[in-house]
């Protein structure tokens with residue numbers, strides 16, 4: 289359990305974990321993170337929000353970045369935050385960029401074990417696709433043509449090696465990422481897939497241990513939970529979509 293102190297693998301030092309959030313979620317979605325997995329990786333984890341929050345700043349050791357992006361679920365706002373996440377990672381000098389949403393639980397020890405199997409000097413785009421076929425969109429550079437590519441769902445989390453992030457720089461750095469999103473008019477995670485798979489021709493490597501709430505959390509076998517890298521949760525009209533874990537007090541942590 290997260291209450292047992294575990295030695296943080298050395299590799300974690302090279303990982304930059306970006307969590308996308310918004311002022312409206314500071315009081316609801318962030319406490320379950322701050323009380324659990326954040327404590328394993330407080331130096332690696334940064335929150336990308338849209339307001340100043342002195343109390344949160346204090347609690348995270350100054351790890352909240354006000355992106356000044358608009359606090360909305362609109363594509364432009366989400367691409368704006370991803371652009372700041374990317375630029376902040378580039379400036380950090382770390383070897384791996386990993387993005388998560390604020391409704392993810394991240395098994396940071398397992399994450400670092402996964403990354404230890406890959407070289408950050410090679411191009412790696414690690415994540416989980418949620419749609420069963422590559423996305424097809426019209427090519428805005430070549431009218432009448434289509435492009436198709438896979439993308440890793442942002443809500444499950446994904447990682448990019450530094451080598452790949454460096455190759456993205458001419459296209460994505462200094463806020464250029466937002467321009468790509470504007471051009472294809474698609475959300476931030478799709479924009480990452482478009483840049484990496486379509487423009488740079490680096491394929492998504494599917495890692496099944498990333499999970500978004502597009503999946504049914506209860507179908508992850510209890511004896512396999514500790515091998516997973518990320519989880520999520522959501523509230524459905526009738527039933528909450530949460531991991532099946534009887535040992536967790538559902539009153540104390542409804543998100544499990």
Ligand code: UDP
Nearest residue numbers: 308309310313359360361388389390391443
């Ligand atoms: N989000 C945001 N601004 C908003 C709404 C959502 O930055 O106005 C972020 C939120 O913090 C989360 C991600 O976008 O990290 C996805 O939001 P949510 O889980 O609410 O929706 P989903 O896309 O998963 O249905």
Ligand code: MN
Nearest residue numbers: 389391443501
């Ligand atoms: Mn979500």
